[in-house]
Amino acid sequence: MVDMRLTDEQLELQALVREYSERVLRPIAADCDRKSQSDPEGCFPMEALKEASRLGLRTLGLPKEMGGRDIDTLTHCILLEEVMAVEPGFAATFHQVWRLAQHIARQATEEQKKKFLVPFAEDDTCLLSIGQTEPGAGTDNTFPYRGVDGGVKLSAVKDGNEWVLNGTKHFVADASLAKIFIVLGRTDPNLPGPDGSTQFLMWRDTPGFSIGRTHDKLGAALLMNAELILENVRIPESDILMGLNEGFSDKARHYGRGAPMVATFGLGTARGAYEAALAYARDTVHRGKPLIQDDAIAMRLADMLTLIEATRSAIWRAAWGSDNREHFLQRDAAVSSYFSTVCVRSVCQNAMQIFGKNGYLRNFPAEKYMRDALMTNHINNTVDVRLLKIGRSLTGETVSPL
Amino acid sequence: MVNFLLTEEQVALKELSRSFGERQLQPIADELDRKASDDPASPFPWGALKEFSALGLKNLPLPEKWGGADMDVLTHCVLLEELMTVEAGFAAAVHQSWKLAGLLAECGTDDQISRYIGAFSEDSEYLMGDGTLGPIASSEDLELNARPEGGGWALEGRNRFVGCGPIAKLLFMDAASVSTAPGSSDAVTFLVSQGTPGIRQEEIHDKMGARVFLESELTFDKCRVPVEDVLSDGNESGAKNRYFRKIAPTLGAFGVGVARASLETSIAHCLERVQGGKPIFEHDVVSFRLAEMKVDVDVARDLVWRAAWHSDHPGEGAPGIGLSALLFASEMAPRVCDMGIQLFGGYGFMRDYPVQKYWRDSLMCLNHGDTHDMARLKLGRLIETEAI
Numbered sequence: 001m002v003d004m005r006l007t008d009e010q011l012e013l014q015a016l017v018r019e020y021s022e023r024v025l026r027p028i029a030a031d032c033d034r035k036s037q038s039d040p041e042g043c044f045p046m047e048a049l050k051e052a053s054r055l056g057l058r059t060l061g062l063p064k065e066m067g068g069r070d071i072d073t074l075t076h077c078i079l080l081e082e083v084m085a086v087e088p089g090f091a092a093t094f095h096q097v098w099r100l101a102q103h104i105a106r107q108a109t110e111e112q113k114k115k116f117l118v119p120f121a122e123d124d125t126c127l128l129s130i131g132q133t134e135p136g137a138g139t140d141n142t143f144p145y146r147g148v149d150g151g152v153k154l155s156a157v158k159d160g161n162e163w164v165l166n167g168t169k170h171f172v173a174d175a176s177l178a179k180i181f182i183v184l185g186r187t188d189p190n191l192p193g194p195d196g197s198t199q200f201l202m203w204r205d206t207p208g209f210s211i212g213r214t215h216d217k218l219g220a221a222l223l224m225n226a227e228l229i230l231e232n233v234r235i236p237e238s239d240i241l242m243g244l245n246e247g248f249s250d251k252a253r254h255y256g257r258g259a260p261m262v263a264t265f266g267l268g269t270a271r272g273a274y275e276a277a278l279a280y281a282r283d284t285v286h287r288g289k290p291l292i293q294d295d296a297i298a299m300r301l302a303d304m305l306t307l308i309e310a311t312r313s314a315i316w317r318a319a320w321g322s323d324n325r326e327h328f329l330q331r332d333a334a335v336s337s338y339f340s341t342v343c344v345r346s347v348c349q350n351a352m353q354i355f356g357k358n359g360y361l362r363n364f365p366a367e368k369y370m371r372d373a374l375m376t377n378h379i380n381n382t383v384d385v386r387l388l389k390i391g392r393s394l395t396g397e398t399v400s401p402l
Numbered sequence: 403m404v405n406f407l408l409t410e411e412q413v414a415l416k417e418l419s420r421s422f423g424e425r426q427l428q429p430i431a432d433e434l435d436r437k438a439s440d441d442p443a444s445p446f447p448w449g450a451l452k453e454f455s456a457l458g459l460k461n462l463p464l465p466e467k468w469g470g471a472d473m474d475v476l477t478h479c480v481l482l483e484e485l486m487t488v489e490a491g492f493a494a495a496v497h498q499s500w501k502l503a504g505l506l507a508e509c510g511t512d513d514q515i516s517r518y519i520g521a522f523s524e525d526s527e528y529l530m531g532d533g534t535l536g537p538i539a540s541s542e543d544l545e546l547n548a549r550p551e552g553g554g555w556a557l558e559g560r561n562r563f564v565g566c567g568p569i570a571k572l573l574f575m576d577a578a579s580v581s582t583a584p585g586s587s588d589a590v591t592f593l594v595s596q597g598t599p600g601i602r603q604e605e606i607h608d609k610m611g612a613r614v615f616l617e618s619e620l621t622f623d624k625c626r627v628p629v630e631d632v633l634s635d636g637n638e639s640g641a642k643n644r645y646f647r648k649i650a651p652t653l654g655a656f657g658v659g660v661a662r663a664s665l666e667t668s669i670a671h672c673l674e675r676v677q678g679g680k681p682i683f684e685h686d687v688v689s690f691r692l693a694e695m696k697v698d699v700d701v702a703r704d705l706v707w708r709a710a711w712h713s714d715h716p717g718e719g720a721p722g723i724g725l726s727a728l729l730f731a732s733e734m735a736p737r738v739c740d741m742g743i744q745l746f747g748g749y750g751f752m753r754d755y756p757v758q759k760y761w762r763d764s765l766m767c768l769n770h771g772d773t774h775d776m777a778r779l780k781l782g783r784l785i786e787t788e789a790i
Contacts, residue, residue: 002476003405004711005718074404278785298782299775305785306726313704317406327407335700338693390696391689394669 004316010075013060017079020055021086024048029087033368036221040214041176043221046125048090053124057094061101066121070105071098073257073322077264077315084268085275088372089222091268093127096174096223099258100128100182104201107242107251115239116180116201129178130199131169131228137193141184142381143389144194144248151193152247154230156185156200162234163187165200168212169228176214176224179204183228184247197247201239208233219371259333259380260318266340266376267311273344273351273369274304280364281354297354304347311336311343331393338386344373406707412477415462419481422457423488426450431489435759438613442606445614446569448527450492455526460496463504468515468523470507473500475648476710479655483703486659487666490763491614493659495529498565498615501649502530502574506593509634509641518572518593531570533561533620534591537646537653537724538772538780541578541589546622548577548590554629555579557592557600557622567618568606571596574633575622591633591642600625611762648716650724651709653770657735658703660767664742664760665695671746682745691745695738702731721788725781729774732767739764 006014028045036043052058060079062068071079076098083091104117120126132141132152140150154167165185175181181202188196202209212227242251278301281292291297318336321328348370352359359366377383408416427450434445454460463478464470473481478500485493503522507515522528535541546559557577564573573594594601604619634642669692672683682688709727712720739761743750750757768774 001405001409002407002707002711003403004708005403005715007403282786292782292786295779295782298786299778300782301785302722302725302729302778302781305722305781306730309708309720309723309726310701310705310730313708314701316404316708317704320404320406331696332700335697339697339701342697384690387690387693387697388686389693391686391691391693394692394696395673395683 006078009069010078013069013071013075014078014082016055017057017082020052020057021083024051025083025087025090029090030363030365030368032087033089033219033221034362040216040221041224044177044224045090045222049093049127050124052094058097058124058126059101059121061098061105062117062121063105066105066117068101068105068121070102072319073260074316074319076261077267077319080261080264081268081271081312084265085272087222088265088269088272088369088375089220092220092223092265092375093174095261095265096130097128099261100130103252104128104182104241108201109238111238112201112241116203120180123179125177126180127174127178128180128182129172129174130182130184131172131175132184133171134167134169139382139385140193141248143385144192146192146194148190148192148196152184152186152197154183154185155189156187156198158187158237159234161237163198163200163237163240165208165230165233165235167230169230170212171215171225172228173223173225175211175226175228181209181228182241183230187245187247191245194248196245198244199241199247199252200235201241202233202235206233206235218374219368220375223375257322257328257333259330259337260315260322262376262380263311263315263318263333263336263340265379266337266344266373267308267315269369269373269376270304270308270311270340270344270347273348273366273373274301274308276365276369277301277304277351277354280358280366291354300350300354304350307343307347311340314339331390334386334390334393337380338383338390341376341383341386344376348373406704408480412480415459415477416480416484418457419459419484420487422450422454422459423485426453427485427489427492432756432759434489434491434614436753438609442608442613443568443616445491446495446616447492447614451496451529452526454496460499460526461503461523463500463507464519464523465507468507468519470523473504474710475651475713476707478649478652479658479706479710482652482655483659483662486656487663489614490656490660490760490766491612494612494615494656494766495566497652497656498532499528499530501652502532502534502572504649505574505642505645506530506633508645510593511630513630514593514633522572525571528572529566529570531567531573531596532565533567533573533575534642534646535576535589536770536772537643537650537728538770538777540772540776541576543772544576544578544589546575546577547580548592548627549580551626555590555592555627555632557594557625557627560604560619560621562619563607563617564620565615565617567620568603568616573601573620590635592627593631593633594625594627598625598627610765611759612766615766647724648713651706651713651727653767654702654706654709654727654731656770657731657733657764657767658699658706660760660764661695661699661702661735661738664739664757664764665692665699667755667757667760668692668695668742668745671749688745691741695741698734698738702727702734705730722781722784725777725784728770729777729781732770733774735764735767736761 187198314336462473
């Protein structure tokens, strides 16, 4: 039976995350963003992360016996929306750590859990990161391209009980700060990328493993994307996550069901921009009355709210599908992630309009939401790839994990 | 707990509506549309309505004691989408009867219910006619006035657009009562039987689309209505307005259904039509277009469902979501239907192909009782007052 009521646990966590975001992130968001211009690596608010850890927010993706909540996709989306509405970059960090902790917890051996997840749970500043994209391998991994000449190039060669990894990754979310990494290496160059790639677990201090430059981005500064450089990094066979060549397999699909989560980037950012514009329209008096009493402003707000509600509806359906496999459709997931980019660009631009000239000024919040919004154009997939996947799926042809 | 699964009963009704539409309406939709071009009064498919009634579909919104199923807003949306995929005009006509029968069941006196719901439930050709303002329009627009006369009321004036005006057996007419202060939103809703002395049928409108849904102008000259047939005094917080706000998501289902029809027809065409040595479906630019249509339709449906759920569960927040569903789905439909025409190339302009009809029908969505800008403004005002 169709139901839109959140569970008590979802409501409880939503309130907790909302309170945290308003209290801890709201006051520092603009300053961190400004600082990132001169110091892309030093702008991260470590105290905010520690506070999140104290509240149990960093480890929500872990199973209950490890102190987490094992949150499902819908809960992930609901909580992520709350943080996104306040600080999209920091929110994206939560997204990474929630889904990666869950992915590792579900796929890791007992030995791997002891080696990686137990220390992760105990260290208040420990973040997780996954390196998939390479300078020459972006959409090849996600569409995916089936030729042996495409996909992951970072080489992984077996040597005794170890694998020797060489190559580079870039755009890797949270790489500047993360302590534990999953790195995708090409373990069989004679197979197409999706069939010949493997996920390796490694600590940041593994010899030969280093972090390159932190990317200097338009927005979402607190999601610290960076390069990974691997030079003769030796990883024991036992640190392969899932099986050999299963980096993009069905087992990795759980991780691939994240499209509604990614769609929430757009939803939450749009909501933040809408709320800022609404407050501005209420508080700003123009020609003797609050801006919101102007018909044109009220109608613009109506359009913004409508897009937000539409996006939230699509995300909830897609997330429900992700959580109930028998009803899962890749296409629903892609629909939500495509539409959220349409929503967030439109809503953020409308917010800037409501702020008038102030919308363009950095001491008002609208322009930052607009910049942050543009990260949604390429997260996981480019907008065009999402569209192509939807288009191609309309005959029932299956598509790969998104 | 969030769930998007319809109940078995809802699925069964949806299938029943779909098979009914495919059997009874699909084969005649184009012919009816053409006939109406020559004679706007001609095309209502009475045979289909009888079958619709025989299947128990017409009485769904009625209480069980009258042979209905107390249909909720969500089910209404699901079924309306199915009917809209086959014949927009027929769908609009039965939607209107569902809506008004539901209104009567919710707001009517016991006496009104037993007289009119009783007749409606037993007569397979009984339609309700709509001269009400709906959830958006303002009573300042009323051109029909009511003044007290001899213990009852007398209606004077006109209503330009009465849905099913020529064929309905019971008319729901909003009129401004003469005692109403200027600028006040009060309107009184009257139940007026077709054929009551003083009602005159003016022209039946010759419309761009949804032609099976006959709309006409009615003028009223000393048309007397007894007090027992006053349905609602219609003030803004009254039961009637609450009811119309509640069913606002159903107006979104119009857009979802007609846009889906255009999308499905377009997919079939693109798989069949070969250019450049392969079905045009395989050209990326066509994929993009189909995908955008699919996204629009699916997102609109999700929004309509969520809004409908909120209507069925009042008190759970989201006060503006019904208007959002109406706005988004109604503006989405012409956008999607326009893309459908483009995918057909020159064929899209030919009346032999149904995409042009879907496009014409879809533009009906831009005028559910009032213009879209009024709906948008109403939502904007709601944002201001309700702190959404």
